[in-house]
Amino acid sequence: MKNATGILYFLAILLSSQLSHAGDPGLHDGWQAMTPREELRPKISWNADAGPNQQGAFLIQADGREGLMGHIQKTFPVEGGKTYEFTALRKTEGIDLVRRAGAARLIWLDQNGKRVTRDKPSFASYRPGERPRAEPEFPGDQETKSDWTKVAGVYRAPSEAAQVQIELHFRWGPPHSQIQWSNISFKQTDDIKPRIVRLATIHHRPREGKKPSDKPAQFAKLIEQAAEQKADLVVLPESITVYGTGLSYAESAEPIPGPSTKYFGQLAKKHNLYIVVGLYERAKHLIYNVAVLIGPDGDIVGKYRKVTLPRGEIEGGVTPGSEYPVFDTRFGKVGMMICYDGFFPEVARELSKNGAEVIAWPVWGCNPMLGAARACENHVYVISSTYTDTSANWMISAIFGQDGKPLAQAKDWGTVAITEVDLNQPFYWQSLGDFKSQIERHRPEVDVKP
Numbered sequence: 169m170k171n172a173t174g175i176l177y178f179l180a181i182l183l184s185s186q187l188s189h190a191g192d193p194g195l196h197d198g199w200q201a202m203t204p205r206e207e208l209r210p211k212i213s214w215n216a217d218a219g220p221n222q223q224g225a226f227l228i229q230a231d232g233r234e235g236l237m238g239h240i241q242k243t244f245p246v247e248g249g250k251t252y253e254f255t256a257l258r259k260t261e262g263i264d265l266v267r268r269a270g271a272a273r274l275i276w277l278d279q280n281g282k283r284v285t286r287d288k289p290s291f292a293s294y295r296p297g298e299r300p301r302a303e304p305e306f307p308g309d310q311e312t313k314s315d316w317t318k319v320a321g322v323y324r325a326p327s328e329a330a331q332v333q334i335e336l337h338f339r340w341g342p343p344h345s346q347i348q349w350s351n352i353s354f355k356q357t358d359d360i361k362p363r364i365v366r367l368a369t370i371h372h373r374p375r376e377g378k379k380p381s382d383k384p385a386q387f388a389k390l391i392e393q394a395a396e397q398k399a400d401l402v403v404l405p406e407s408i409t410v411y412g413t414g415l416s417y418a419e420s421a422e423p424i425p426g427p428s429t430k431y432f433g434q435l436a437k438k439h440n441l442y443i444v445v446g447l448y449e450r451a452k453h454l455i456y457n458v459a460v461l462i463g464p465d466g467d468i469v470g471k472y473r474k475v476t477l478p479r480g481e482i483e484g485g486v487t488p489g490s491e492y493p494v495f496d497t498r499f500g501k502v503g504m505m506i507c508y509d510g511f512f513p514e515v516a517r518e519l520s521k522n523g524a525e526v527i528a529w530p531v532w533g534c535n536p537m538l539g540a541a542r543a544c545e546n547h548v549y550v551i552s553s554t555y556t557d558t559s560a561n562w563m564i565s566a567i568f569g570q571d572g573k574p575l576a577q578a579k580d581w582g583t584v585a586i587t588e589v590d591l592n593q594p595f596y597w598q599s600l601g602d603f604k605s606q607i608e609r610h611r612p613e614v615d616v617k618p
Contacts, residue, residue: 198242199241200240202240208235209237213226215348220314223351226336228341229344230346243334244331244354247325247356248328248330249324251356251360252324252356253354253356254272254334254353256349256350257351258336260345260347266317268609269337271609274304274333274334284301285301302601308320316350322360324359364591365499365500366586367403368399369403369567370565371585372386375412377413378412379413381409384445391443400499402584403529404444405555406531407530408446408447417481417484418450420448422448424468436466442464444504445459445462445530446458456474457474457486459528461504469495473488476488476508476511493522500526503520503524503526504528504529505528510529511535516543519546520546520607527542532554532556532563540573541572544568544570552567567586567587569589
């Protein structure tokens with residue numbers, strides 16, 4: 169009898185452990201409490217009086233131990249090929265690195281609960297005929313109101329999918345920290361429409377003239393050619409008003425707005441497109457190397473001041489910028505960087521963090537592999553326009569795709585390269601899926617003191 173009692177006790181403990189890993193079906197409304205290892209389990213509960221409108225919230229709390237991990241999950245039915253919108257609200261306490269700790273994941277499953285394969289492998293870096301597994305989706309953080317951050321995403325279910333597993337996480341939280349998840353919604357919505365944009369680069373050296381005012385007009389015919397090919401955005405090289413003049417940076421600098429931006433504003437309005445041009449800006453006693461984005465209404469949309477300066481500009485008294493602005497256009501979000509910025513991953517990463525989908529890159533010269541890297545590591549489109557001759561086996565004037573490969577290149581002087589892309593089409597990688605959506609969730613903490 170004593171042995172039987174011991175066996176029953178052992179079986180009860182074993183069953184309890186299995187149920188713990190499988191989740192608690194009675195948590196609330198079919199949601200389960202999960203942890204990758206039982207010794208990492210935080211406290212997971214439902215509070216009916218919590219949430220932004222006291223409509224209830226799931227609460228995941230750490231005790232006095234560090235590094236606990238747990239999540240809630242629930243499976244929802246889906247129809248393959250249909251489009252769905254996920255939203256949830258998240259509130260944290262005691263967590264500095266929220267982008268990593270408070271992640272949401274969506275996993276596509278078939279009717280038997282097994283992972284499905286990805287549709288349309290031609291859109292990604294797969295071998296011909298291959299259909300790799302559909303990797304998890306990572307909804308992004310959006311606006312925050314009253315300490316509650318909206319986490320959301322819109323996705324097309326793979327054709328084989330019959331259900332989706334939604335996970336709302338608490339990862340590696342500090343002692344006594346917590347996350348609340350509330351207002352969770354998953355519903356069918358309208359299909360995602362393509363967002364087509366035509367991106368162009370100009371490969372040209374403005375050799376004629378010795379004054380800054382001689383340079384802008386040398387790009388007029390090339391901008392017209394880009395417009396004839398229905399370009400939405402045209403990128404010109406770096407510091408065009410100093411090229412070939414023999415003048416110093418200060419001597420070629422002008423205010424922004426100024427004569428050059430006025431000229432290109434007229435061209436942008438005439439051709440109904442956006443232009444990015446590299447100039448030197450005078451702001452009182454300071455000189456900046458800038459890229460200016462001019463809109464189809466002829467007005468300046470915004471400017472970027474080059475953050476990383478090479479030796480020559482430092483010795484010439486140029487001042488570095490300190491901001492990474494991203495600008496809304498009629499087709500999407502555009503950021504800019506300039507020449508030497510491309511040698512460092514931080515500039516493109518900051519622009520990507522700030523929402524850039526396209527990065528315009530006026531560049532005198534650089535290693536083209538770095539242009540490819542800046543596009544690839546952030547899954548953005550990078551448009552370079554350079555003064556480097558193609559025979560030099562150095563920088564190129566090109567549009568780099570999200571995988572870093574040039575989609576189009578202007579090889580001869582006085583030519584335009586253009587390509588068409590869909591900014592709403594995710595780029596999937598083997599074993600990673602949509603890597604761009606994972607960058608903020610997975611990239612390391614870097615804002616630390618030495």
